[in-house]
Amino acid sequence: MRTPEVSFDAIGTRWSIHVDGPLDVVTLARVRSRIAAYDAVWSRFRDDSVVARMSREPGTYRLPAEAGPLLDLYATLGRCTDGAVSPLVARSLVRLGYDAGYSLRPAGEPEPAPAWDDVLERDGCTLVVREPVLLDVGAAGKGQLVDLVAAELRDCGIEEYVVDAGGDLVHHGGAAFRVALQQPGDPTRALGVVELDGAALCGSAVDRRAWGDGLHHVLDARTGRPTQDVVATWVVADTAMVADGLSTAHFFGDPDRLEAAFDHTYVRVHADGRVRYSLGLPGELFG
Amino acid sequence: MKTPHRTTIALVSGVSAVAALASCSSGAASQDTADEAVADTSAAPAEPEYADGTYTATGSYESPAGPETVGVSITLEDGMVMGVEVTPEATNPASQKFQTQFASGVADVVMGKPIEGLTVDTVSGSSLTPDGFNAALVEIAADAHA
Numbered sequence: 001m002r003t004p005e006v007s008f009d010a011i012g013t014r015w016s017i018h019v020d021g022p023l024d025v026v027t028l029a030r031v032r033s034r035i036a037a038y039d040a041v042w043s044r045f046r047d048d049s050v051v052a053r054m055s056r057e058p059g060t061y062r063l064p065a066e067a068g069p070l071l072d073l074y075a076t077l078g079r080c081t082d083g084a085v086s087p088l089v090a091r092s093l094v095r096l097g098y099d100a101g102y103s104l105r106p107a108g109e110p111e112p113a114p115a116w117d118d119v120l121e122r123d124g125c126t127l128v129v130r131e132p133v134l135l136d137v138g139a140a141g142k143g144q145l146v147d148l149v150a151a152e153l154r155d156c157g158i159e160e161y162v163v164d165a166g167g168d169l170v171h172h173g174g175a176a177f178r179v180a181l182q183q184p185g186d187p188t189r190a191l192g193v194v195e196l197d198g199a200a201l202c203g204s205a206v207d208r209r210a211w212g213d214g215l216h217h218v219l220d221a222r223t224g225r226p227t228q229d230v231v232a233t234w235v236v237a238d239t240a241m242v243a244d245g246l247s248t249a250h251f252f253g254d255p256d257r258l259e260a261a262f263d264h265t266y267v268r269v270h271a272d273g274r275v276r277y278s279l280g281l282p283g284e285l286f287g
Numbered sequence: 288m289k290t291p292h293r294t295t296i297a298l299v300s301g302v303s304a305v306a307a308l309a310s311c312s313s314g315a316a317s318q319d320t321a322d323e324a325v326a327d328t329s330a331a332p333a334e335p336e337y338a339d340g341t342y343t344a345t346g347s348y349e350s351p352a353g354p355e356t357v358g359v360s361i362t363l364e365d366g367m368v369m370g371v372e373v374t375p376e377a378t379n380p381a382s383q384k385f386q387t388q389f390a391s392g393v394a395d396v397v398m399g400k401p402i403e404g405l406t407v408d409t410v411s412g413s414s415l416t417p418d419g420f421n422a423a424l425v426e427i428a429a430d431a432h433a
Contacts, residue, residue, distance in 0.1 A: 016409075167411035180402050182412030189399035193407055203411045234411060275397040279373065285397050 090136030143244025
């Protein structure tokens with residue numbers, strides 16, 4: 001299972017699927033179609049997605065089943081970070097230039113995200129959009145999609161797999177997967193190695209999507225400004241959705257509060273080089 | 288980057304552990320206070336200086352569920368604390384959780400290693416950024432040089 005059985009590009013990242021035998025065409029087709037269906041709802045980088053429609057027209061929108069756990073997670077992360085994590089931060093991102101066309105040129109002063117209750121009403125998977133709002137599930141959506149792809153593999157009878165979406169991955173069955181944690185700013189070096197065994201690992205780093213003058217894609221929803229203190233995070237949790245969401249939350253939140261709310265381990269790299277991490281991290285950091 | 292002394296003091300006091308700084312070469316740590324450990328240093332000067340090395344101790348304290356212990360290990364280099372390791376030893380689940388959370392508060396110095404020399408299956412953090420993003424960056428760089 002060391003080398004991937006199949007690799008492809010989707011939702012703007014490189015996917016690799018490792019399984020213990022050949023991956024049949026039917027399973028692969030289900031995987032590709034699962035990803036396409038997710039993208040059709042949640043992508044803010046295409047005009048015809050559901051979230052793109054919500055950003056143009058108020059109304060009542062019925063979302064697929066995955067919206068429930070995803071938006072619940074966002075609500076909890078918002079509470080644990082005093083509002084720093086929000087799925088409504090997209091407008092602030094667009095303001096700074098991280099728009100669908102990647103203009104990467106700020107269009108004005110940073111702008112805080114709107115409060116959820118001011119613009120939206122949610123009942124399960126139904127959203128009532130009172131005024132056009134740009135929903136961005138970028139902090140946890142990719143992780144959730146990794147989980148959903150893993151569920152497709154299990155449904156097709158595959159018990160041992162690794163699903164890797166550009167470094168956000170989930171492992172199930174078979175030997176542990178060793179993952180190097182890349183040093184921020186230096187792709188040739190690693191800060192440590194995580195032994196992933198029946199769990200998910202997601203990371204977030206500001207150097208990967210920076211476009212100058214301290215501008216990058218991890219914004220504090222309360223101010224609309226890029227965060228400055230933490231530069232990279234990794235989280236190991238049971239699901240990739242939770243690991244992904246927490247990897248963003250750890251840029252803002254108090255780690256003890258996050259640890260109390262979610263069962264997980266983490267690594268936080270600060271701008272001054274300090275590293276804070278859970279003792280229970282499955283793996284090692286190089287001292 | 289060196290971890291300043293005060294971090295360590297805050298860490299140790301944070302758990303109310305009565306920890307002794309006993310040299311690892313001297314074997315088992317006694318449960319003295321840190322002050323006494325300073326006094327034990329041979330020919331203690333007015334400004335006590337600690338020899339380089341790793342010092343370990345076990346702190347004991349009274350939790351609501353009974354007595355518990357926690358292991359603390361400190362590495363000194365040129366009088367600076369270069370590393371702190373806390374080993375949870377609690378038997379009570381609640382204490383275990385608190386000790387693990389406390390231990391996770393340790394800020395450490397981490398030195399990157401070349402990935403080339405590591406045996407790993409993949410790398411996290413080096414993921415491809417969206418193609419459009421990368422293309423836009425190239426364009427901006429070109430504009431900047433124009």
